[in-house]
Amino acid sequence: MPAGEAAARAADDDVIAVGRVGPARGVRGETFVEPWTDAPHERFAPGNRLRTEPASAGPLEVDASSTAGGKLVVHFAGVVDRAGAEALRGVTLFVRAADRPPLADAEEFYDTDLVGLAAVGVDGAPIGPVRDVLHAAGASYLVLDVAGHERLVPFVAAIVPSVDVAAGTVTVDPPPGLFDL
Structure with missing residues (x-):
């Protein structure tokens, strides 16, 4: 599941943070980019336009991308030298939520599809909002308030039997004691 990608129900102006520009690499305007996506070669493919924070730094268009020493290297159109690349250091990169690829499996969700949903019990009683999704030790967890x-x-299906992104709910069937800590 791609980490840090936004909800399908998002408006056209909603964006997904996909990375942050790091230090310059070399003298021809290339930068290292810390990717925040499971699909960096798709997100940073030549021709892709990325919104930026601060907005004054962009939008940026990917001219080329590659890897060096296991790190993502991106050259943005119009950045011709090391000074231009260094000026982008620390800039957060975004894509439109509407531009992410659809998931093939109806039982898979982008993490941010889940963040903000209202968790309810199997009886419909409110439990609280989903604040985050964590991935640890080969498992995924919903962080509920x-x-x-x-x-x-x-x-897992035994505890979270259904997710209805369109309705804005996730149904939770907690085992005894799960919320008693």
Whole structure:
């Protein structure tokens, strides 16, 4: 599941953070980029236009991308020297939420499809909002705000039997004691 990508229900102006510009590489305007996506070669393919924060730094168009020493190297159109590349250092890069590829499996979700959904019990009682999605030790967890306390809920079908992004809900069937910590 691509980390840090925005919801399909997002408006056309909603954006997904996909990386941050790092230091310059060489003297011809190339930069190292810290990717925040599982598909960096798709996000940073030549011709892709990226919004920026601060907005005054962009938009930036990818001219070329490659890897060097296992790190992503991107050359942006119009950046011709090391000084231009260094001026971009620290800039956060975004794509439009509407531009992300569709998922092939109806049972898969982008993390940010889930963030903000209202968690409800199988009886429909409100539990709290989904604040985040964590991936650790080969498992995924929903981070819920339950009465002002963060609670991790394993994102497995036995505990999370349904997700309805369009309705804005995720159904949780917690085992006894899950929220009693």
